[in-house]
Amino acid sequence: MKILVSGLINIETNIAIGNFPIHYCPIEYSFNKVNFDISGVAYNVMNALSVLGDEIIPVSIIGKDPFGNFIKENLEKICLSTKNIVQELDATCTSVVMFDDQGKRKVYCDLKNIQERCISLKNIEHDISNCDGIVICNINFNDELIKNAKKIGKPVFTDVHILTDIHDSYNKRFLEQSDVVFLSDEGLPCCPEDFVISIYNEYKNNVIVLGQGEKGALLFDGTTEQFYFVKSVYTRPVVNTVGAGDALFSSFVHYYLKGLKPHQCLEKAVYFASYKIGESGGAKGFVSENKLEEIIKNA
16 A cells, blocks of 8 residues: 655654652663654554555655754665655754653653644645545644645545543644544543444544553544444563554554455454553564564464
8 A cells, every 4th residue: 555644753862761640869870771863653653564565655744954864864774755854943843751661651742843834735736636535644744734634635634632622722723634543541531332422423434543551542543433442452462552552543544445344454453452562662663564464373
C-alpha cells in the first residue's frame, strides 16, 4: 500500500528513571539509561508502516538547524522521500520522555512555533492522488489538509490521542473529516462505551478505536454499529510504553488498507504494539508483517 503520512517529526530523548514521583537531587549518574533519537507521532507511524511493508509518502515541517538536517539524512537512509519535508522552523521540535519499569511515563513535548505553520494542500496534491490512504496527525500545520480530506476520496486516518470533550474546538476538524479515529481512554468524562457512542453519533466515523493501555482496546464498527473488545497480549518484557499507541494505530492502518475487517485489524495490532514496547524509543521495536504473523501464530 502507498500511504501519505503528515504530522510531527521531532528529536526525542528517553530517560529511564527508578520510579515516580521523582525526588529532587542536583545530579544523578546512570549508564545506558539515556537515549537520543528521532521520533514524533508521524515519524513513528512512518517507520512502523515502512517496516510492515508499505510505501510511505512523508509530509512534515522541521527546523533549519543541525537537528533538521539529521532528520532529513535519516529519512533518506531508510529510503523515505524528503521532498515534502519542509525545513522552515528556526529550531526543530523536541521531546523528553521519562519512563519507569512499571510502564508509567511523563512526556515533555516542545513544539517551538510549529503550530503557526501550515502545509499547502497544493504542494502535495499529486502525492495524495497517488496514495491508497492518508494518515493525518492532529497538528495545526495539517489544517488545510484535514479540512479538505472528505473531498479527496481516500480513506483518512487520525489519532486525536487524549480527548475529554467530543466538541473540542481543536480536534473537531479531525473528528469530522476522518474515516477511522483512534484515541486514548485517559481522562474520559464517562464510561468508554458511552464516550465512543457519543463520538459516533456526532461524526459518523466508519471506525473508532479507544486504546486502553494494558487492558487492551475497544473498537466500534460504524458499518455494523457493533462493539468489539480486544485484550492486550504479552509477547516480550516491557521496556518503555512510549509509542505504543502509535504502533497500535499504524498496524491497524496497514491491515485496514489490505481489506481486513476492523476487528481483525485490531487483533493483529495489539500484537504489533505489544512487541514494540519491548524496546525503548517511540520509533523503535517494529517488526515486519511476516515476523508479526509468526509472533501471532506462536502466541
